[in-house]
Amino acid sequence: MPEKTKLIEMYTRMLQIRYFEEKVFELYGQNLVPGTIHLYAGEEAVAVGVCSNLRRDDYIISTHRGHGHCIAKGADLGKTMAEILGKKTGYCKGKGGSMHIADFNIGMLGATAVVGAGIPIASGAGLSIKLRGTDQVAACFFGDGASNQGTFHEGINMAAIWKLPVIFVCENNLYAMGTRQSIVMAIENVADRAAAYGIPGLSVDGNDVLAVYEATSAAVNRARNGEGPTLIECKTYRQKGHSRFDPAAYRPKAEVEEWLKKDPVIRFKNKLVENSTLTEQEAEKLSREAKETVESAVKFATESPFPQPEEALEDVYAKKESATSK
Numbered sequence: 001m002p003e004k005t006k007l008i009e010m011y012t013r014m015l016q017i018r019y020f021e022e023k024v025f026e027l028y029g030q031n032l033v034p035g036t037i038h039l040y041a042g043e044e045a046v047a048v049g050v051c052s053n054l055r056r057d058d059y060i061i062s063t064h065r066g067h068g069h070c071i072a073k074g075a076d077l078g079k080t081m082a083e084i085l086g087k088k089t090g091y092c093k094g095k096g097g098s099m100h101i102a103d104f105n106i107g108m109l110g111a112t113a114v115v116g117a118g119i120p121i122a123s124g125a126g127l128s129i130k131l132r133g134t135d136q137v138a139a140c141f142f143g144d145g146a147s148n149q150g151t152f153h154e155g156i157n158m159a160a161i162w163k164l165p166v167i168f169v170c171e172n173n174l175y176a177m178g179t180r181q182s183i184v185m186a187i188e189n190v191a192d193r194a195a196a197y198g199i200p201g202l203s204v205d206g207n208d209v210l211a212v213y214e215a216t217s218a219a220v221n222r223a224r225n226g227e228g229p230t231l232i233e234c235k236t237y238r239q240k241g242h243s244r245f246d247p248a249a250y251r252p253k254a255e256v257e258e259w260l261k262k263d264p265v266i267r268f269k270n271k272l273v274e275n276s277t278l279t280e281q282e283a284e285k286l287s288r289e290a291k292e293t294v295e296s297a298v299k300f301a302t303e304s305p306f307p308q309p310e311e312a313l314e315d316v317y318a319k320k321e322s323a324t325s326k
């Protein structure tokens with residue numbers, strides 16, 4: 001089990017992700033978010049359990065459901081919110097939006113809206129680490145749906161044969177849009193696929209941040225020691241629909257209720273109180289502070305200016321000098 005300061009940091013991050021997503025949902029309702037959004041609420045234990053094992057110079061590769069990954073890796077909440085609102089102060093100057101946030105300073109190599117596309121990118125990052133001879137690792141988040149893409153096979157196979165320092169993290173939330181996993185997969189555990197690549201594959205309770213933390217800790221040690229990649233499947237559930245407009249009517253009510261009882265944020269709080277890491281009052285204070293942090297991120301983002309139309313093509317193409325010097 002991590003030490004007290006680390007546990008509190010992990011709980012704080014989970015709270016920040018939850019409140020952040022609630023705010024994004026609210027702002028979307030006020031027509032302040034261009035495009036669509038995919039919320040991470042309910043899956044906080046995965047991002048935090050994984051990223052709490054990573055150093056700042058380690059890499060992550062994210063998905064269309066990526067706000068939680070960014071926050072867990074240490075992204076600035078104000079710049080993240082500003083990007084989602086299309087503001088000039090956002091990570092990509094407001095030109096990327098929710099699904100294209102990147103911050104190389106914290107090792108966040110980028111989100112992608114193309115399902116499964118991050119998997120070979122992670123293997124590429126792993127190859128870069130190996131060629132440069134550093135002890136960094138790359139963690140790649142993707143969904144159960146993505147694990148049915150060809151990129152999953154190609155990316156993991158390559159990482160396995162070259163023993164690349166990559167942790168493949170499947171966020172199995174049982175659905176790819178409205179399609180239930182059992183309709184499109186003849187196996188129950190995505191982790192079983194690891195056998196095909198000769199690498200370890202584990203299925204863990206993705207709503208238990210400590211279970212995710214322990215599994216990732218072993219995978220990170222393995223990767224840093226040059227022993228190659230690991231596939232970790234985290235069984236979890238998104239509390240909202242696939243995207244903002246999806247009421248998720250295809251999910252049985254009893255199933256939703258069962259998973260809401262396994263809320264990862266509440267479960268972690270209960271655990272911290274039970275084992276005397278926190279008192280109820282201290283937990284309440286952390287919750288208030290996380291809300292305030294998110295409120296100031298919203299204030300920063302909403303008060304920030306939009307980019308000007310004439311800036312539209314800036315940062316889109318490489319400058320001539322740098323393009324020819326390559």
Ligand SMILES: Cc1ncc(C[n+]2csc(CCOP(=O)(O)OP(=O)(O)O)c2C)c(N)n1
Nearest residue numbers: 065113114115143144145146173175176177
């Ligand atoms: C290559 C590709 N195919 C289809 C889509 C449309 N699409 C967007 S999200 C999604 C479902 C992804 O499911 P999963 O990988 O389980 O991630 P989750 O949304 O459950 O987190 C699909 C099919 C896409 N963006 N990219």
Ligand SMILES: [Mg+2]
Nearest residue numbers: 143144175176
């Ligand atoms: Mg899914």
